[in-house]
Amino acid sequence: MSTALLAIGVFATAFLLHLAWWRIALPRRQTAALLAVFFGVLVVWLGVSHFLPGRWCTAADRWQAIHVAIFHTACALAYIVAYSALEHRSPSMTLLVAVADSGAAGCSPEELRSLLAGASPVEVRLDAMVHEGMVTRDGDGYRLAPKGRAWATVLSNWRRLLGMPPGG
Amino acid sequence: MNLLGLTDHRPLVALAPVIGLAAYCVSHVITARIIRGRSPYPALAIGALVGLAVTIAITLVACRRDAVSLVDTLALVGLNTLAALAFAFGYFNFVNLTVASLRIRILEELAEAGGRLPRAALLDRYGTASVADLRLARLLGGGHLVERNGRLHTGRLQFLLVARIFDGLRWLIFGPAYAAALRRPPAAAPGDSPRTP
Numbered sequence: 593m594s595t596a597l598l599a600i601g602v603f604a605t606a607f608l609l610h611l612a613w614w615r616i617a618l619p620r621r622q623t624a625a626l627l628a629v630f631f632g633v634l635v636v637w638l639g640v641s642h643f644l645p646g647r648w649c650t651a652a653d654r655w656q657a658i659h660v661a662i663f664h665t666a667c668a669l670a671y672i673v674a675y676s677a678l679e680h681r682s683p684s685m686t687l688l689v690a691v692a693d694s695g696a697a698g699c700s701p702e703e704l705r706s707l708l709a710g711a712s713p714v715e716v717r718l719d720a721m722v723h724e725g726m727v728t729r730d731g732d733g734y735r736l737a738p739k740g741r742a743w744a745t746v747l748s749n750w751r752r753l754l755g756m757p758p759g760g
Numbered sequence: 761m762n763l764l765g766l767t768d769h770r771p772l773v774a775l776a777p778v779i780g781l782a783a784y785c786v787s788h789v790i791t792a793r794i795i796r797g798r799s800p801y802p803a804l805a806i807g808a809l810v811g812l813a814v815t816i817a818i819t820l821v822a823c824r825r826d827a828v829s830l831v832d833t834l835a836l837v838g839l840n841t842l843a844a845l846a847f848a849f850g851y852f853n854f855v856n857l858t859v860a861s862l863r864i865r866i867l868e869e870l871a872e873a874g875g876r877l878p879r880a881a882l883l884d885r886y887g888t889a890s891v892a893d894l895r896l897a898r899l900l901g902g903g904h905l906v907e908r909n910g911r912l913h914t915g916r917l918q919f920l921l922v923a924r925i926f927d928g929l930r931w932l933i934f935g936p937a938y939a940a941a942l943r944r945p946p947a948a949a950p951g952d953s954p955r956t957p
Contacts, residue, residue: 596835614933659774663843666777670846673853678930684895685923691905691912692920698911705892714886717863718879726867733878736870744867751858753789754803755796 595656599663601649606633606668626675630668634661683708769822773836776818777843784811784848788855800859808848815844862886 610629619625641650641657651657681689690707691699718734721727726740736744788807795803819840823833857864866886870877896912899905899919906915914920930938 593832593835596839599839611933615935618934655768655770655774659770659839662774662777663839666843666846666850670849673850678926678933681923681926683891684899684919685926687892687895687899688904688914688920689923689927692914692923696913698908698913700911701896704896704912708892708895714862714866714883714891717866718882721863721866726863727870730876732880733876734870734882736867736875740867741871741875744864744871747858747864748868748871750855754792754800754855754858756792756800756859 594652595659598649598651598656599660602633602637602660602664603667605637606630606664607671609633622679623672623676626668626672630664630672634664634668769825772822773819773826773840776815776822776840777847779818780811780815780840780844781847781851783814784808784851787811788851800855804852804855808852811848812841812844815840862891 606629610626613619613625613629637650638657638661640647644650651660677685686707687704690704718727721740722729722734724739725737726743727734728737729735784807787810788803791806792800792803816837819837820833823836828836866882869882869885896905900907900912902919903916904914904919905912907913
C-alpha cells in the first residue's frame with residue numbers, strides 16, 4: 593500500500609506543480625517544461641529518499657524507489673504524449689465535435705470541409721518541420737534534412753515491419 | 761518454488777509493467793504480421809491485452825510468493841495496471857504516428873521523391889480538401905460518423921467521449937478562456953500551432 597501511496601503522491605506533486613505553473617504563465621517550450629517538471633520532481637524525490645531516508649515521504653528501499661520511478665515514468669510519458677493533443681484540437685476531433693454540437697440537424701460534408709478550410713494543416717506542418725530541422729526551404733520547394741530522413745526511415749521501416757499502409 | 765531462483769520477488773513486482781510493455785511490443789508485431797493489410801487497431805488492442813495480462817500475472821504471482829497481504833497485493837496490482845496502461849498508451853501513440861501523422865507522410869513522400877519536392881506539389885497533394893476528405897472517410901469508415909439523407913450525424917461515441925474529456929482537461933489546465941478559444945474553428949484556435957502532429 594505504501595508503494596502505491598508514494599507513487600501517486602510523487603506524480604500528484606509533479607502534476608500540481610505543472611498546473612500551478614501553467615495557470616501563472618504558459619511556458620514557451622511546453623514539452624521541455626513538462627519533462628523538466630515531471631522528471632525534476634522524480635529526481636528530487638529519489639535524492640531525498642537516498643540522502644534523508646526513513647521519512648514518511650521517502651522510499652523504504654531500493655526496489656520501492658525503482659517501482660515508484662517506473663510508475664512515475666510511465667504516467668509522465670503518457671501524460672506528455674496526451675498533452676500534445678491538449679494543446680490543439682486535431683482535425684478529426686474538430687469534425688466530430690462540430691457534428692455533435694449540431695444536434696439532430698447534423699452537418700453536410702461541405703460544412704465540415706469549410707470548417708477546416710482556414711486551418712491549412714499542410715502549411716502549418718511544413719513550417720513546423722522547417723522550424724524543427726526536419727526539412728529545409730530550397731527555392732520554391734522543400735528538401736529533406738538528415739533529421740527528417742532519419743525519422744522517415746525509422747517510422748517507415750517500423751510500419752513495413754507491421755505490414756501497415758502509408759499514413760497521413 | 762522460487763521464480764527465477766529469487767528469494768525476494770520485489771524486483772519482479774517493480775519491473776512487471778516494463779516486462780508487460782515488452783510483451784505488448786512483441787505480441788503486437790506478431791499479430792500485425794498475421795493480420796497484415798487490415799486495420800492496425802485490432803493488433804494494437806490484442807497486444808495491449810497481452811501486455812496487461814502479463815503485467816497483472818507477474819504481479820499476482822510475485823506477491824503470492826512473497827506472502828504479501830491481500831490489501832497490499834490489490835494496491836500493487838492496481839499500481840502496475842495503471843503503469844502498464846500508461847506504457848500501452850505511449851506505445852499506441854508511437855504506432856499511431858506511423859498511421860495517422862501527416863508530417864510523417866510528408867517526410868516519406870520527400871524521401872521517396874529523392875529528397876526534394878516543390879512546395880506547390882506538396883500543397884496540391886495534401887490540400888485542405890484532401891485532408892478533410894481523408895478524415896471524413898476515416899470517421900465514416902470507423903462508424904464514428906453516420907450519413908443520413910446526405911447529412912452527417914454522430915455515430916459511435918468513443919472518440920467523441922475522448923474529445924469531451926480533452927475539452928475538460930483543457931479547461932482545467934489552461935483555464936476557461938483558452939478552452940473557449942479552442943472551441944472555435946481550427947484557424948482561429950490558439951492551439952493551431954507548428955507543433956500540430
